[in-house]
Amino acid sequence: xxxxxxxxxxxxxxxxxxxxxxxxxxxxxxxxxxxxxxxxxxxxxxxxxxxxxxxxxxxxxxxxxxxxxxxxxxxxxxxx
Numbered sequence: 522x523x524x525x526x527x528x529x530x531x532x533x534x535x536x537x538x539x540x541x542x543x544x545x546x547x548x549x550x551x552x553x554x555x556x557x558x559x560x561x562x563x564x565x566x567x568x569x570x571x572x573x574x575x576x577x578x579x580x581x582x583x584x585x586x587x588x589x590x591x592x593x594x595x596x597x598x599x600x601x
Contacts, residue, residue, distance in 0.1 A: 527569045530556045530577045538587040550584045553577055 531552040538546060557577055560569050 525567050527560060527563060527567050528556075529569075530560075530573070533577055533580055536580055536584070538584055541587075543588070543591060546584050546588050550581060550588075553581050553584070557581070 532549050533553065536549060541549065557574060560574050560577075
């Protein structure tokens with residue numbers, strides 16, 4: 522029986538947050554969040570390496586920072 526492999530993270534590592542629209546940032550963050558959630562919930566025999574999950578979480582933090590930066594000068598909007 523062959524080991525089933527967990528799918529790679531979407532968009533990763535080709536994300537350039539400064540070249541993305543606000544919508545692309547939001548959708549990419551959602552996609553990465555779903556992947557991390559699934560990766561952490563799957564059985565350890567199928568799960569991706571912990572360092573990959575941490576790398577994806579770091580990329581998510583970069584996206585969040587970009588989103589906050591873009592909205593920091595808008596007085597009528599919250600950062601999320």
